[in-house]
Amino acid sequence: MMPDDSSSGHALTAAMAWPGVIEAYRDFLPVTAATPVVTLQEGRTPLIPSKRLGARLGLRLFFKFEAANPTGSFKDRGMTVAVSKALEAGSRAVVCASTGNTAASAAAYAARASLPCVIVLPADGVAAGKLGQVVAHGARVVAVEAGFDAALAATRELAARAGLTLVNSVNPYRLEGQKTVAFEIVDALGRAPDLLVLPVGNGGNITACWRGFQEYRQAGRLTALPQMVGVQAEGAAPLVDGHPVTSPRTVATAIRIGRPASWEGAVEAARASGGRFVKVADDAILAARRELAAGEGLLVEPASAAALAGLQLLAAARPFSGEVAVCILTGHGLKDPPPLAPSLLPTVARTVEALSTVVERLLA
């Protein structure tokens, strides 16, 4: 089936073409024949076997590399559904409060749909680099003099009052689309993993993922459900600590959230699956990111590495014994590149002799 071509008259066959998550999992999603599908062919991301970290942990470990989605993060799965439904409903514009992956995804899908998009930023969290991505997609950006929680509250009220479609994860279509990551993992493995490990900020992804596994079991596509393990950063661990955190702090900006919007769903996923929440230190997150990059060839944003750090913490407490585990790597490292100290860089004259000497030293 050709993807997303109803408006352009393409009639080429396409045996190998992937139509995006809505067409691939239409029976499981709240769409009808009347829904205009807005897709960038998100999904069908690689499930990459661990080369060495898994064996070290005593696991058969896989990485679901969500960084391969079109805007570089897992958010695209939910955004294709949310923006398609907004278009179907005749929305005049979509809006979200975000400084990061959600904003980038909303801006890209709104551009694809020719829907105006407004991004509301907390004024104290503006990173010019990430904003460039949003503005390039034609989104309008406004900063409010507030932290993230207050910015989101104002944005929710704005959306209700002004008739805009809110596409933060409180939009129920977002979670519907995000659950497709569970479908793909089962389709690729032929079963669910024993452990599903992922970073938890707002709690939407773990809620959606658990829903996906349950729906696939109801459909007879799997028998045993996975244990859901949600990993938070020590400075932003409300679900571990059992209460909201007023001033969340962590290097993993994508999970720097003190008051998860999907608190109940997240708690239920961990409880019902026999899983749990764990928290990891920023140092462990950054070390896990280095191990993924240098040991597996996968560069991810810090929040993604928290999943591996969580597994390492569990393994230290009680050794694994060959379980099948999947870590969801939620976003690309290009979104938040590791810093480099330029002073580390040796510089040599242009002679091959000089170059050889330095290279042999580097390889020694």
Add this chain to the structure above:
Amino acid sequence: MMPDDSSSGHALTAAMAWPGVIEAYRDFLPVTAATPVVTLQEGRTPLIPSKRLGARLGLRLFFKFEAANPTGSFKDRGMTVAVSKALEAGSRAVVCASTGNTAASAAAYAARASLPCVIVLPADGVAAGKLGQVVAHGARVVAVEAGFDAALAATRELAARAGLTLVNSVNPYRLEGQKTVAFEIVDALGRAPDLLVLPVGNGGNITACWRGFQEYRQAGRLTALPQMVGVQAEGAAPLVDGHPVTSPRTVATAIRIGRPASWEGAVEAARASGGRFVKVADDAILAARRELAAGEGLLVEPASAAALAGLQLLAAARPFSGEVAVCILTGHGLKDPPPLAPSLLPTVARTVEALSTVVERLLA
């Protein structure tokens, strides 16, 4: 078939799993059962139908979104083959001269293979941001006091002298892997496009892509071959101008090359296919990038947008009439984000009233 798992004992079935380009196209590649396959499940990238730019140009236009590869660029297709063959040959380390996509890809695949990797940088072209990606993968980096051409020459000599495997595009395995993009386009469309348009720097990609179409024709997988259109930047257009450029200049850093390593292959691809080379101004490249981001939802690096700018130039000279065209979008915009002037950002107090007023103005 499970990807890349020979060393880790995985034995799960995986109907949907993609094994990377070597396993997918093994019959067309210089590998044997003895070749250790080093893969990050590169390839199988989306072929996304244009939403509006194609209709405006009179084309049935598709974008091959190579940004979805694991390190964010098309280079991963060639690197999986080059690094696998280096490992098979017992290489002690891989080396390349690069400041950008090649370096990132080499570093990631070498990490996956547990092979040491050395990146040689021209000292005048060091961008700390891109280097972060390379260093994160554990590559050793050295800068030489020279421009790119001299740095590459020194690196070639170093590789020969020190027994290192050079993985610049002069490594023949690189082009073998890169040709798989042509296979995927044909597999998705059920035919070759009438026009295949791509940015040309060193000339390796157009050479490889043309080879791929020819091999698929020999194998009976397509009948009509495409015209190959190579797009260069005005300040770095040796193949259009017919002579090397001493000081190439363009915002599209990935094609800022004055002396293409695959000159003959590139010229032959354009000639034999009835295609051509065109050059486009930096302004046109940046405008095309904005159109792709705001009109199609696709954010790419400037070199990728040159392909669209080239098509626009051709359409202005002679209208198209419904041809099937594919633009290869070679790298992700996250690698080279568009700049943002922070002064453009309106900031409001945290009241919903203030926010509403600004948002209505932005949407007007």
